[in-house]
Amino acid sequence: MLLKVQGIILKSINFKDSDKILTIFTKERGKIQAIANGVRKPRSKNMASTQVFSLSDFVVYKGRNLYNLNQSEIINSYYPLRDDLNKLSYASYIIELTSAGLIEEEVNTKIFGLLLKTLDIILKEEKYELITRAFELKFISYLGYRPHLIDCVNCHNELNSNFKFSTSNSGVLCEKCKSIDRFSKPLNIETLNIMRFMLFTSFDEILKVDIDENILKNIENIMVNFILKHLDKTSFKSLNFIDSLKNI
Numbered sequence: 375m376l377l378k379v380q381g382i383i384l385k386s387i388n389f390k391d392s393d394k395i396l397t398i399f400t401k402e403r404g405k406i407q408a409i410a411n412g413v414r415k416p417r418s419k420n421m422a423s424t425q426v427f428s429l430s431d432f433v434v435y436k437g438r439n440l441y442n443l444n445q446s447e448i449i450n451s452y453y454p455l456r457d458d459l460n461k462l463s464y465a466s467y468i469i470e471l472t473s474a475g476l477i478e479e480e481v482n483t484k485i486f487g488l489l490l491k492t493l494d495i496i497l498k499e500e501k502y503e504l505i506t507r508a509f510e511l512k513f514i515s516y517l518g519y520r521p522h523l524i525d526c527v528n529c530h531n532e533l534n535s536n537f538k539f540s541t542s543n544s545g546v547l548c549e550k551c552k553s554i555d556r557f558s559k560p561l562n563i564e565t566l567n568i569m570r571f572m573l574f575t576s577f578d579e580i581l582k583v584d585i586d587e588n589i590l591k592n593i594e595n596i597m598v599n600f601i602l603k604h605l606d607k608t609s610f611k612s613l614n615f616i617d618s619l620k621n622i
């Protein structure tokens with residue numbers, strides 16, 4: 375049965391002489407694997423639409439293990455992302471995170487919308503650290519692991535001072551409760567407020583503010599650790615690459 379889906383390429387691996395195996399995040403079917411036959415031949419009509427970052431309408435049909443790509447029509451190639459090393463590396467991290475978090479064939483239209491919006495912003499803006507931190511917070515929340523930032527995750531008392539963020543408790547622990555997790559990380563009120571703001575505010579509003587570099591670094595330490603634990607991973611290749619660029 376032929377199926378029409380809209381999707382963005384998360385991963386593309388060369389297969390045999392002229393084929394590719396694609397990981398596509400589709401709006402209608404969630405993350406799927408599809409084989410694209412002959413797509414590396416010079417005259418293939420599907421060449422542009424099977425590059426990582428490309429957003430296209432696809433016609434696919436389900437084979438025994440994988441989907442098969444039948445036709446495609448490109449909507450947005452996100453081509454300029456590939457022209458700038460900063461844009462490329464942050465967009466690659468966004469894509470790697472998305473691919474790692476999604477479960478095969480589980481539809482998540484909120485994350486689909488968030489991914490397209492974030493790539494659009496990376497094309498136009500240069501506040502990469504701010505954009506990436508906001509994406510991490512929204513993404514992990516849309517996956518169903520929203521960190522508890524309103525009050526103490528353990529006793530629900532108001533957070534005054536000397537609180538910490540606990541990955542294993544998925545939220546902030548107050549002064550009284552912080553000792554229940556000896557791995558909890560320091561967090562000040564300013565950073566906590568920025569995290570709340572990023573979680574509950576639209577990207578357009580977030581982009582209007584300038585946030586201190588040290589606060590963004592603190593949020594990165596907390597969020598990357600939190601995401602790795604929830605996705606059961608030890609590192610993100612593209613994030614290591616971003617770090618190596620900062621040290622040049």
Ligand SMILES: [Zn+2]
Pocket residue numbers: 526527528529530531547548549550551552
């Ligand atoms: Zn408490």
